[in-house]
Amino acid sequence: MSGMATATQVKRPAGYKPGVGTRGVRTANLVILSVLAVLFLIPFYLILRNALATDAEITAPEWMWFPSSPSWENLPNLFNDPAVPMLRSLLNSAIVAVATTVGTLFLCTTAGYGLARIPYRHADKVFYLVLATLMIPGAVTFVPSFVMVSSLGWISDFRGLIIPTLFNGFVAFLCRQYFLGFPKELEEAARVDGLGYWGSFWRIVVPNSGNFLAAIAVITFVGAWNSFLWPLVIGRSPESWTVQVALSTFLTAQTVSLSQLFMAALVAILPLVFVFLFLQRFLVQGVAQTGLKG
């Protein structure tokens, strides 16, 4: 974006650059975008409002903009309620999301690098095999995968929650596309210095792919934290619920009060909102490098 701003200084008519419309167009855009931004933020506002209100305030016939005295006690009440395994499910989600991210990143980047860079005779055949599995959408395989995992005895178990989700063909594909575009000269220099594939991957390629790896990591983490179908299938006992399964159960069984429900939702999204706010810049740059740009 900043590069574009410097390029604008050449005499150029308005309306020819992304970034420079006529004054009228820009004002109209600003107005429309502001309205949309308010609409997009409403759900977040509602979560916060309801989480800090009492049930009577939420269900009052008069619309309430914000509780006059925020009910902060909703937070300790949520965690102290023995009927609600909130702490346990948050912990489960954290373990699953971290392990999934680390595992996926390791397996998929090495596989993507191997497919992109190592001149093995049958590499293209292996790549077509990976592509073929991409044709099977992950969610359709949940019945067969459940069959597999239950015969391994991994139901309601971290192994069942984590391991089957690590071998993500799509992420491996993105990694391969990215490594194909990685400057070859850097690796050749490393090769001359006597590094093998393994050495040049870890010492040259990985340290120079920060944005890309950060983007893949954040997307994997968000996906794992927010995943619902697989944890629902595998997490049969309440001790193995992730936070999404717990929230869904509270929502459908209506066992908790409204304000508690929204406090639980607030607690569930906070970690990710922080991840987004702080890592957004890397994420945006990284997504641009994932090879989807064509």
Place this chain on the structure above:
Amino acid sequence: MAVSAPAADTERAGTGDQRPRPRRSGRLRTSLAFWAFVGPFLAGLMVFTLVPVVWSAYLSLFDATNTVTPLPEDFVGFGNYADMLTDRAFQDSLITFSVFAAFIVPLTFACSLGLALMLNQLRFMRAFFRSVFFLPFACSYVVASLVWKMSIFSGVRYGLMNSILDLFGIEDVAWLFSPDPPWYWLVIVSLRLWIQCGFYMILFIAALQQIPQHLYEAAYVDGAKPGRQTFWHITLPQLRATAVAVLMLILIAAYQAFDEFVNLIGNQAYARPPLAYLYYTALGTQQDLGRGSAGALILALLIAIVTLLQGRFLGFGNKEGR
């Protein structure tokens, strides 16, 4: 083989080994390195994707209720397939999906492209708007369903939408639980739109910033009008590869629709996508894994056909087009 052999040679040349064919030990070392990198991933992919699909195909030929190792006498041939294909509820779920896709695919595409174009014309506050539109992507479908169901589209009068309708003196609407008129589509589609748009917007912004500036300058010299003409003749053609990829991603995500349907509506026949139906068939009280497997394979086949047709139609994988 023919493709990879020359590549191996240039690789050799880079290391200073000038021989046209790699030595036997060198080739072995390359194979070993390849399998060290790709082997663990590939093994896992086999065990957790391909083997289950094959196993599931086997199960689909049996009356496998509550078991993953059916007895030989429970063999029913293609009975489960015939069952699923003539099952009214399964057909309804495919119709539900088609309606959903007809709404969500064009809407998500248009909204994310529109947002990207508008953002790209701004001079300031770009990062702010980008963050705001991208933030919902951090929200899970479960959390969004909770807000949509219990607060925005709550059927009782304290819900946000009903409060707004109340200002205009309109009666409360039971958004989710009145199949006629089908207001539940508004709830479901707006929810997914809210979560997804920002992500695809980012992909479009990245692509917009890759368009070479000189194209716009050349167009100006040639007398093209800014705005509509440059959009149709420069911006859109330059976005083609990204647009095709985004369309595929939106469609694939739509096939996987499950979370919001189950959390908003539950197991109701009028809005139950295929995955939800399969979930309740295979893992509900009956645990009918035979029919569930048959349904999953029918669905996988349908998806593969549609993806291939779409690829043909849009020229995906066409190297020149990219």
